[in-house]
Amino acid sequence: MTMKQQIASASQKPIAFARDFFSYAIKGGNLYYGWLLFLSFFVIAGLFTTYVQMTTGLIVTGATDQITWELFISNFIFTAHIAAAAVLVVIPAYIYKRKDMKELAVLGEIIALTFVIIGLNFIFYHMGRIDRAWHAIPGLGIFNFPSSMLTYDIIVLNTYLAINLVAVSYLLYMRYLGQPMNTKFYTPLIYVAVAWGPLIHIVTAFILSSNAAIYSWKTAVLPFAFLSMAGASGSSLVILMFLLIRKFSKLQIADSVIDFFSQVIVWSLGLIILVFISEFFTELYSGTHHAASLEFMIDGHHGLDAYVPWFKMTMTLIVLPFILLLNTTIRKSYNSLLPVICSVVFLTILIEKPAVLVFPAFSPTPLGEYAVYHPTLIEICNVLFIWAVGFIMLTLLTKGAIGVLTGEVRDSKTVEAGGGAK
DSSP states (O other): OOHHHHHHHHHHHHHHHHHHHHHHHTOOOHHHHHHHHHHHHHHHHHHHHHHHHHHHOGGGSSOOSSOOOOHHHHHHHHHHHHHHHTHHHHHHHHTSOOHHHHTTHHHHHHHHHHHHHHHHHHHHHHTOSGGGGGGGSTTTSOOOTTTOHHHHHHHHHHHHHHHHHHHHHHHHHHHHHTOOOOHHHHHHHHHHHHHHHHHHHHHHHHHHHTOTTOGGGOOTTHHHHHHHHHHHHHHHHHHHHHHHHHHHSSOOOOHHHHHHHHHHHHHHHHHHHHHHHHHHHHHHHSOOGGGHHHHHHHHOBTTBOTTHHHHHHHHHHHHHHHHHHTSHHHHTOTTTHHHHHHHHHHHHHHHHIIIIIIGGGGOSOTTOOOOOOOOOHHHHHHHHHHHHHHHHHHHHHHHHHHHHHTTSSOOHHHHHHTOOOO
């Protein structure tokens, strides 16, 4: 083979990899297609509501002078939880050398990759209109760096996105070719990703705690609360995904992996409870005006009690799973109670973001006003649209990665030669 032919063949391999990867990713049974069709419904509806917001602005959301943040920024905070928690799959595999998780590390990187993209989409919608997006590009718009904490978050999120994109692409491509990875390139990349994961969460917490007008966010424990919530919600999603993967695919996932993440959930929930108790005591014991937002959330204010049931439900559904998961038998109920508890923890922390963390914190305003946030239908549809696009991406990337890891997606020449990387 001539040099020209070798170059042409090498340039075609990435194209063949992408073709084989996504050809495998879109194949599945009735349940698989039903799931994608279900998500597509929200995508179709969201395309129209996205057009409405991008041509009109944030006036179509429920944001007001009293509550200036919407569901987009609330959901963004949650996506940072999951993106940061994805390193919990990578750390045991590459730092503690757990063989039962070595193959699964790439799935954690895919989770991080997907949820960073979802989070960036929420930031984009938080800007309101499409003509404001250029301000997020340094050198073109008014990036407002280093004054704005959100610009720091955009930088660390895009860096984390790039790291995981390179890591995932490189690992899967080398497995596809059946060639060993260059550890001098890949291993440092993994260690940088592990260090960068918590960083995106800490910066996200700083966005809130740097707001001097919101007393309930001005606390030094907020980054640690976020990290513990990341451990609980992220591990819950990982368990749900791994249980589905080992049920519907050929990829082997040991019980020890599920047990590890269920223990992470237990200790993370315990830390969340400790943080909440510390905050409640600090705010309520002295009885100063700094506790007004918390009191509004717990008891309401002159008939405005919309947040009270959400607060009670959130506290209950954090404490109850913690108590239940202390039982080893429940933690090992892989096909019954455990997935239910993981779903509850995931959804509870998702709901906690707008209903407990963000919206009640805006009351009272500097003028002493109390307000309740009312999201609009367009806003809700746009949130569901972003989530649907994100889960379609997560589904397809995970499905394709499983094909590569199980050897069902391979380079044809590697298969003919009978080779493969371990």
